[in-house]
Amino acid sequence: MKIVSRVGLGALLAAVSMSTALAQTSARPYDPSAPKTRAEVRADLTEWRAAGYDPLDWIDYPQNAQRAGRIVAARRAQQSGASLTQ
Numbered sequence: 001m002k003i004v005s006r007v008g009l010g011a012l013l014a015a016v017s018m019s020t021a022l023a024q025t026s027a028r029p030y031d032p033s034a035p036k037t038r039a040e041v042r043a044d045l046t047e048w049r050a051a052g053y054d055p056l057d058w059i060d061y062p063q064n065a066q067r068a069g070r071i072v073a074a075r076r077a078q079q080s081g082a083s084l085t086q
Contacts, residue, residue: 047072
């Protein structure tokens with residue numbers, strides 16, 4: 001009986017700690033100054049490259065980065081506007 005109660009207590013403790021961890025990550029407010037994860041950086045680079053940015057094009061560097069930045073910003077604004085209306 002003692003082992004069963006310890007296993008039950010351990011399972012209960014694990015469930016409570018997991019629910020607390022999940023609640024903290026989902027309730028975290030958006031902070032643009034917070035560091036990005038590696039997956040977020042890769043997704044951003046993929047989005048910029050789809051918008052025409054070429055990190056190896058040093059000749060047209062400022063112009064192609066600014067153009068791609070405008071395209072990405074417009075796409076994100078369009079996506080957020082579409083999600084707000086739904």
